[in-house]
Amino acid sequence: MIIRWxxxxxxxxxxxxxxxxxxxxxxxxxxxxxxYARLTPIAxxxxxxxxPAPTPEKAAxxxxxxxxxxxxxxxxxxxxxxxLTVPVSPGYTSVSFYTRYDVAYYAINDRAAGRRIIELDxxxxxxxxxxxxxxxxxxxxxxxxxxxxxxxxxxxxxxxPEPGLMRVAESTVAASKCSTQQPEPPRxxxxxxxxxxxxx
Amino acid sequence: MRLLFGTLFGLAVAAGVGLGLTYYxxxxxxxxxxxxxxxxxxxPKSGTTDADPYVRASIARTGxxxxxxxxxxxxxxxxxxxxxxxxxxCEVVVSGITPTARFWTLSLYNPDGALVANSTNRYGFTSxxxxxxxxGSFDIVVAPRANxxxxxxxxxxxxxxxxxxxxDTAVGVSxxxxxxxxxxxxxxRSCP
Numbered sequence: 001m002i003i004r005w006x007x008x009x010x011x012x013x014x015x016x017x018x019x020x021x022x023x024x025x026x027x028x029x030x031x032x033x034x035x036y037a038r039l040t041p042i043a044x045x046x047x048x049x050x051x052p053a054p055t056p057e058k059a060a061x062x063x064x065x066x067x068x069x070x071x072x073x074x075x076x077x078x079x080x081x082x083x084l085t086v087p088v089s090p091g092y093t094s095v096s097f098y099t100r101y102d103v104a105y106y107a108i109n110d111r112a113a114g115r116r117i118i119e120l121d122x123x124x125x126x127x128x129x130x131x132x133x134x135x136x137x138x139x140x141x142x143x144x145x146x147x148x149x150x151x152x153x154x155x156x157x158x159x160x161p162e163p164g165l166m167r168v169a170e171s172t173v174a175a176s177k178c179s180t181q182q183p184e185p186p187r188x189x190x191x192x193x194x195x196x197x198x199x200x
Numbered sequence: 201m202r203l204l205f206g207t208l209f210g211l212a213v214a215a216g217v218g219l220g221l222t223y224y225x226x227x228x229x230x231x232x233x234x235x236x237x238x239x240x241x242x243x244p245k246s247g248t249t250d251a252d253p254y255v256r257a258s259i260a261r262t263g264x265x266x267x268x269x270x271x272x273x274x275x276x277x278x279x280x281x282x283x284x285x286x287x288x289x290c291e292v293v294v295s296g297i298t299p300t301a302r303f304w305t306l307s308l309y310n311p312d313g314a315l316v317a318n319s320t321n322r323y324g325f326t327s328x329x330x331x332x333x334x335x336g337s338f339d340i341v342v343a344p345r346a347n348x349x350x351x352x353x354x355x356x357x358x359x360x361x362x363x364x365x366x367x368d369t370a371v372g373v374s375x376x377x378x379x380x381x382x383x384x385x386x387x388x389r390s391c392p
Contacts, residue, residue, distance in 0.1 A: 008206050012213025019218025024225070024257045031260035038263050054315055054323075062313025063264040065365060066323040067305045092303050092367055096268035102259050104247045104268035109368055111302070112270070148249070155265055159303055159367070161328040 028101045035061050035102050036074070036153055043074040046082065048156065050174050053166075065157075069169035073154040073178035077147060080180050081123035084154060088116050089172035092159040097122070099149040106145050113143075120145055121181070122154070154178060226258050235375060237383045239283075240275040240364065244373045247271070264313060272301070272367035278311075278359075280386040286362065288316070288354035290391040291343040294362070296384035297336060301369035303327050306340065308352055309361050316360060318353035325350060340384075362386075 028034065038061055043049045050071040054064040064070065075082050086095055088110040095118055096107040108118060120143035123131075128146055156176050158169035234241045246255045247269040259266055267274045279285045286292060298304050307324030310316055315323045325340060330350055332338045341347040344356040354360060364384075371381055 004206070008210045009213055012210040013217050015210065015214035016217025016221070019214055020221040020225075021253075023218060023222045024253050027222070027226075027257040028260035031263075033263045034260040035263050035265045056315045056317035056323075059314060061264055062262055063309060063363065065305055065363075066307055066315060067326045094268075094271040094367070096265070096271050098265060098268075101256065102265060103249055103251055103256065104266055105249050107247070107268035107270035109271060111368060153265070157271075159305075159326070161303065161326050 035098070036100055039072055039074060039153065043072050045074055045076045046079075046178060046180050048073045048173075048176050048178050050170065067161075068157045068159050069166060069173050070155060070157045071173040071176060073156070073176075074151070075122065075147075075154060075178065076151045077122065077124050077127065077180075078150055081121050081127050082178055083181050084118075084120050084122060084176070084178045086118040086156050086176040087172055088113070088118065089158040089169050091161045091165060091169060093118070093172060094157050095120075096155045096157070097145060097147065098153040098155065099147070100151045100153075101149075102153070105148055108143075119143065122147055124150060222257075225254060226261050237275070237381055239279055239281050239386055240277050240383045242273050242275045242371075244269065244273050244371070244375065247273070248373065250373075262313060267365060269372060272365055272369060273371050274363050274365040275383065277362040277364070277386060280388050282388070284388055286342075286360050287388070287391065288357035288360050289344055291341060291347070291389040293387050293389050294340040294342060294384045295338065295387075297338075297382050298327075298364065298384060299366060299369060299371050299381040301327075301366035301371070303367045305365050305367075306352070307363050307365075308342065308354065309363060310357055311359055311361060316353075316355040316357050318355040320353055322351075322353055325352065338384075341389075 031037070042060065048071050051060045054066055073084065084095070086093065092110065094107060094109040096104055098104050110118065122145050125146050128144060156173050158172040160166040160169040234243050243255055245251050246259065246266040277286070280292060304327045305324055308316055330338045338350060340350040340352055342352045342354055342362070344354050375381060
């Protein structure tokens with residue numbers, strides 16, 4: 001009798017371990033209050049939306065850095081690659097890329113970009129494969145980032161090193177843009193030269 | 201009948217153990233795989249695609265966006281160097297220097313990640329706002345009442361967390377605790 005109960009408990013605990021691992025793995029896919037879900041109602045797709053500065057009463061997300069002005073672009077690459085331009089503020093500017101499940105897969109800051117403007121193309125691996133090779137060579141300074149998922153978030157953030165510089169930081173993130181590139185219309189094939197008409 | 205009862209009992213144990221473990225590991229911090237330096241803890245991998253399932257689940261549950269690698273690293277502190285939980289009614293001194301970074305910010309949150317209301321609307325400091333000694337070290341007094349120097353108000357809340365974020369820094373996934381990463385000391389000075 002005791003052995004029977006001990007076995008039942010042991011089996012329950014083992015099964016419990018599986019339940020634990022399964023719930024931990026499934027949780028990000030079922031969470032209804034993760035960052036992406038919180039931003040969905042305020043951030044339309046493929047547009048940069050400035051986030052209000054966090055206050056004790058209200059914040060778009062928990063643990064936002066109050067020294068930063070921030071904006072997000074919730075992207076969807078199903079219509080084609082995305083073009084992102086972010087001007088650089090005098091303080092510190094960074095752009096971070098997250099998948100639909102809030103996993104950070106890439107980030108770049110103003111110093112790494114090395115220019116007055118951070119400019120890059122976001123596309124899926126499949127879309128990257130379709131970029132003609134010669135185009136990639138001619139645009140050698142074009143930065144291409146590959147997104148592991150079709151949808152996700154781009155967080156654009158500019159630091160106000162002191163409170164007086166918050167305006168500058170806010171205007172920096174407000175001036176950034178993200179938009180889907182219109183796929184270029186296929187060029188009509190060159191018309192074959194007409195054979196010279198025989199003169200009469 | 202006995203078989204049915206036994207099976208139900210086993211399944212109940214499984215559900216209790218499984219969900220209990222999940223809840224506990226997500227609310228009491230994913231303490232493993234972190235980078236702990238003195239009382240500060242960071243999860244540099246949470247800003248990469250190598251983030252483990254526990255970190256991912258914790259991020260999804262809290263609803264925050266992790267600081268991405270290449271942007272910076274954030275260190276969280278919930279107790280002082282003696283292991284005493286940070287208490288907003290006490291005077292806590294954060295002193296010393298930070299690892300090399302282009303900028304850093306120190307912010308105060310309640311355990312849910314919201315800023316804490318206070319009369320001066322100060323929620324944190326940036327590395328440029330801090331008054332320092334000639335050797336570059338600083339003291340930040342985290343206290344409910346005004347203090348001279350760098351005063352970070354707590355609003356008198358019972359529990360809070362400090363988050364030190366280093367931006368554009370070499371501290372990252374391969375960092376080990378040591379002399380290259382000097383984190384500020386944290387001491388509770390006086391409690392009412």
